[in-house]
Amino acid sequence: MSEALGTVFVTGGTRGIGLAVTRQLLTVGYRVVAVARTAPSEFAALRESVGDPLSFVAADLTSGDDRLAVANRLRECADLHGLVNNAGVASAALHVAAARSDMTRMWQLNVEVPMSLSQAAVKAMYRRGGRIVNITSIAAHRTFRGLGAYTATKCALEGFSRVLAAEVGSRGITVNCVAPGFIDTAMTASIEDGLRAAINRRNMLNRAATVADVARSVEFLLSPAAEAITAQVLRVDSGSGG
Template identity: 80%
Template sequence: MDETNGTVFVTGGSRGIGLAVTRQLLTAGYRVVAVSRTLSGELASLRDTVGAALTFLPADLTRGDDRVAVATRIRGCADLHGLVNNAGVATGALHVATASADVSRMWQLNVEVPMSLCQAAVKAMYGSGGRIVNISSIAAHRTFRGLGAYTATKCALEGFSRVLAAEVGRRGITVNCVAPGFIDTAMTTAIADDVRAAIHRRNMLDRDATPGDVARSVEFLLSPAAAAITAQVVRVDSGSGG
């Protein structure tokens, strides 16, 4: 893996969708910097396997100093090819009962952090081009009771991504979103079995989307095959969004 396609930063890269993206991009020949609060056992094992192609960058992106440190690393990356803003948080409750602290945390991690890191990435990519992929959610396209604040953050992220794409396209930088549907990860473990069954019944396909499905879509958007694709949202949801 000495010759690579460049470096891609993946936030939330230690588990779930982020870990699947990290694996997929390493397989595709990229160097990956996985940003996460903690080094999971799976990521540590992967690092032992691939060696220098994978770097773990510990950071709590809700902390200002950590966010600045990650942005600085992105801005100073000489072979930066891509940024995948995957880190996020979801708290479910009817809006009338949603704690203001939960709203603030979702807005910070799901919107403010990607905006900040995108700014750093664009500065690094301005002369040579690059790819940005922001992980949204099917919640931005379909109504789910109890996810008002979370939905607002993902709608904001998609709107921001479209505007950024228009601003940086002439510099050879593409900006797209991937919107997963229900994905069986740590973020969804609290969902009751009857709710899971109802979600599955909405699928056009007789299968739920997986972290690997999302990861392959991200890889495509980072690849030469997607050079003319920008300001788009790829929904990876087995057709549940209609």
């Protein structure tokens, strides 16, 4: 492993896309702080194998106290290079039947948490620059029945990212989004087979995007190669977004 490039916080960094991002960043030499409610066995095994470069912070980011604790760690991180706001939740229902509790939770975790943690990260990055990458969704660019509230949260996050990029760019801080298409993870496991097939038929490529594809895209936006890229959305969807 190469010399550490700085520290990157990854929310939801212990499973799915977040775990793939954690692995990729460790591979290229970043120190990673994975923030999540739990540390599943696959993450625990990774942590044991890599040692010090990987830290785990147990936090339920919908809890005000836990969110504040993570924000404080971000502000106090002397070598903070990046924040990847990956933690999120999705709930599918026609809007007329959507539960208010589901809508509230999606808004809180998918929008309020990234906004709060980005504010803390920017304060730590103000003197030396840094990178923020927000994980959004192809749902912000395509219409899917039953995903109204989820789509609203991802559109909001992309809009926030553009404005934040304009506000902090003079400080050498970039803010970008990665918008995955349909990715086979635990979050998408409940999608009906018919909808899954319909989504995949939209692909321009003869393969679906994977968590590894998303992870490499995030790593690119954190790298020196993306130094002049900000306020952008990188869609990783095998062309299904058109």
